[in-house]
Amino acid sequence: MTEFLAPELKMFRDKFQHFLNENINLNSQAMRSKSLAKGFYSISHQSMLHDGPATALEMVIARxxxxxxxxxxxxxxxxxxPGALMNCSDEIKNNYLDPMLKGDKKASFAFTENDFKNPTTGELIDSKVTINGKKSYVSRAVDSDFMLVVLNFMPDNSRLVAIVDSNSEGISLNQTFESLDGSTHSEVTFDNVKIPQNLLLKNVQAATQNILQERLEMSAISVGLAIFTVNELTANLLKTHRSGGSLSDREGIRLKYSDLRINTYAARSMLYRTAAILEDNENVINEVTATKIFCTETAFNVVDTAIQLSGGESLIVGNHLEAIFRKTRSMKLAGGSNEILRLNISKGIFEFDSGTL
Ligand SMILES: Cc1cc2nc3c(=O)[nH]c(=O)nc-3n(C[C@H](O)[C@H](O)[C@H](O)COP(=O)(O)OP(=O)(O)OC[C@H]3O[C@@H](n4cnc5c(N)ncnc54)[C@H](O)[C@@H]3O)c2cc1C
Incomplete structure (x- = not known):
């Protein structure tokens, strides 16, 4: 699929890759300033190729x-x-979306319920939306300025998203913890948190929009990490091994190595196909979900085998493969566990007649 990219997309990929190669050793703050200055940082809302936000394909190429x-x-x-804030009112754009895109405000996404039988709810009381419930695993909640909270809005239980300032009265972070990939999360309780009605996003697609973007993002990251891992492994296998010759000469190694290339090739093809159809059709939740499952599992299996074939050195803390192993492991649960997502794909076809092959 990457061979079929339009010439301007190939140029964008080359330009971005050149930028990364030149700046890869900068510290995070310097990298951010450079990326902002060159326009890469802002592509999610200002493409470098046309007016408006980058397309799904541009975002996939970048990630x-x-x-x-x-x-x-x-x-x-x-x-x-922009996620759920796409196409929002001017007031939300000025107070939340624009500051978030500039990096002046940070957002977190509160989606996973602590108790699925008692999900987080919102209801209109005295002209305010009143939120109650507990979310279990909100990434970066501790340093977020506002949260996008997925809730069941009463009385009809419609799934809507509310924008909630993190310092609102009634919000408490019960527990903050770090997961194996180094990211920080919190359990968040909403106890009669009141927000004005205009901060409830009435568009029922808002939550789906955030989820679609998150899953496609994880797919692109997974494919990129699988490519990096295969390249690292290739270099490792070509080195002289203490047993004499290189491991790349052994047939048993070659069989395993080829599978990594085959699966990475398949995942990459799937990623670009899904990004391309996402540009023409908004109803692609099943295809994006299938891609998230396949790409995250492929990346995890690729790095697991690459570690095995590279030997114990690749497990030393700080080694690239060790860090990628932790990152790819977490993506099989983050964004929805891959098993639940598999059930959703079947539900899509059996209950909603939706999904392509
Ligand atoms: C790094 C990371 C970042 C995250 N960031 C966020 C975030 O920012 N915001 C947020 O809201 N959440 C976030 N999450 C939470 C994530 O969405 C959940 O971990 C995920 O949805 C799984 O839910 P759970 O952990 O409660 O596991 P459970 O739902 O309890 O599942 C446990 C196991 O049981 C299986 N299982 C559960 N039900 C069934 C069933 N009916 N049939 C078959 N198998 C089943 C699951 O597949 C899984 O293997 C993050 C998670 C991680 C790991």
Whole structure:
């Protein structure tokens, strides 16, 4: 699929890759300033190729390029996506979206319920939206300025997103913890938190928009990391091994190595196909979900085998492969566990007649 990219997309990929190669050793703050100055940081809302936000394909190219350079944290190179705030009112744009895109305000996404039988709710009481519930695993909640909270709005239980300032009365972070990939999360309780009605996003697609972007982002990162890993492994296998010759000469190694290339090739093809159809059709939740499952599992399996074939040195803390192993492991749960997502794909076809092959 990458061979079929339009010439301007190939040029964008080359330009971005050149930028990454030149600046890869900068510290995070310097990298962010450079990326902002060159226009890469802002592509999610201002493409470098046309007016308006970057397309799904442009975002995939950018994210895959960063990950295939071995960079695990994108946040200083590519700024946040509008996500659920896409097409919002002028007031929300001025107070939340624009400051978030400039990096002046940070947002977190509160989606996972602590108790699925008692999900977070919102209801209109005295002309304010009143929120109650508990979310279990909100990334970066501790340093976020506002949260996008997915809730069941009463009385009809419609799934809507509310914008909630993190310092609102009634919000408490019960527990803050770090997961194995180094990211920080909190359990967040909403106890009669009141927000004005205009901060409830009435568009029922808002939550889906955030989820689509998150899953496609994880897919692109996974494919980029699989590419980086295969390249690292190739170099490792070509080195002289203490047993004499190089491991790349052994047939048993070659069989395993080829599978990594085959699966990475398949995942990359799937990623670009999904990004391309996402540009023409908004109803692609099943295709994006299938891509998230396949790409995250492929990347995890690729790095797991690459570590095995490279030997114990690759497990030393600080080694690229060790860090990628931790990152790819977390993505099989983050953004929805891959098993639940598999069930959603079946539900899509059996209950909503939706999904392509
Ligand atoms: C790094 C990371 C970042 C995250 N960031 C966020 C965030 O910013 N915001 C947010 O809201 N959440 C976030 N999450 C939470 C994430 O969405 C959840 O971990 C995920 O949805 C799984 O939910 P759970 O952890 O409660 O596991 P559970 O739902 O309890 O699942 C546990 C296991 O049981 C399986 N299982 C559960 N139900 C079924 C079933 N019916 N049939 C078959 N198998 C089943 C699951 O597949 C899984 O293997 C993050 C998670 C991680 C790891």
């Amino acid at each position: 895959e390029s960063v990950a295939s350079s071995g960079i695990l944290d994108h946040s200083n190179i590519i700024g946040p996506d």
